[in-house]
Structures are given as C-alpha cells and as structure tokens.
Amino acid sequence: MHRSLSIVSFLVENKPGVLFNVTNLFRRRGFNIESISVGPLDDPELARMTITVRADSRVLNQIVEQLDKMVDVIKVKRLDPIRTVAREMILVKLQTSDPMAREEALKNINSYHGLILDIDAESIIAEVTGETEMIDEFLKKVSPIGILEFSRTGVTALEKGRLRL
DSSP: OOOEEEEEEEEEEOSTTHHHHHHHHHHHHTOOEEEEEEEEOSSTTEEEEEEEEEEOHHHHHHHHHHHHHSTTEEEEEEOOGGGEEEEEEEEEEEEOOSHHHHHHHHHHHHHTTOEEEEEOSSEEEEEEEEOHHHHHHHHHHHTTTOEEEEEEOOOEEEESSSOOO
C-alpha cells in the first residue's frame, strides 16, 4: 500500500468547533495530519483549511467524500500536485555567538532567500518560506550552526489557473 503525501484544501464555515470536527474525522480513520493551516477568507464567515496527510488514493478519496458530507464543510478538493503552488514558512532561531557561525548563518539565510527578523550578540531569528522539501533542506544546512528553536506553519496551497475551490 503506497501512502503518498497529499494536500486536501477545503472551505468551511468560520465558527467554533469546525476544526475539531474535521480533525476528529482524520483521528477516527486512524490518519495523522502531517500539517494543517487555517485562516479566514475575505468573507469572515468562511475559512480555508489546508491539510497534508499520508494515505493511499482509495482511503484519501473516502476521507474527501466524508469531509464533503460534513455540515460545516462548504467545498472540499484534493489538490493535484502538478497544478498546485504549495508553501510553508519557518521561523528559526540560530545560535550565532561565534563570528564564524554568524557568517555561516547569514550565508545560508541569504541563499534560501530568507529574511532576518532579529539579530543580537547571541542569536539570529530568520524567516524562510518555500516548498516543504526546501524548508527541510534549509534545516539540515543550518543544523550544524546550532538551532535553538524553530516553528513551522504547515503547508498552505492554491491550485494554479482560474479555477477556484
């Protein structure tokens, strides 16, 4: 059974309990949500949820069908990876009290088109945005410098073209 990473995006009513109901569906099916991002739309009554999950096609189709039947879910779609722009953001605090570590950190942050948000004598906080694989690669590169802590947003995604979810 091949369990690939898939992105499911859906519009929901922006009200209390919706996130719980959606995540509970995944829990009942025995699937771990790899990442989740939720935010309101221009209409404050609606929100977009983007979930990444590892599942085979058959089970994922069942999950999408069950999500589509939920009262608070307005529209749901499994995004086609070829037609999708997906991004994740990370905030990372690096130990940079050593001048060589600071130089290496700045070089890596710049090579990944990151933004420096805070810098002091002991550390640098940077923001890097990109595809999940690129974020993973960035973390491997800066790990020898000394990662003090980091926070990732989870994937957010939109399909290319004029089609709307």
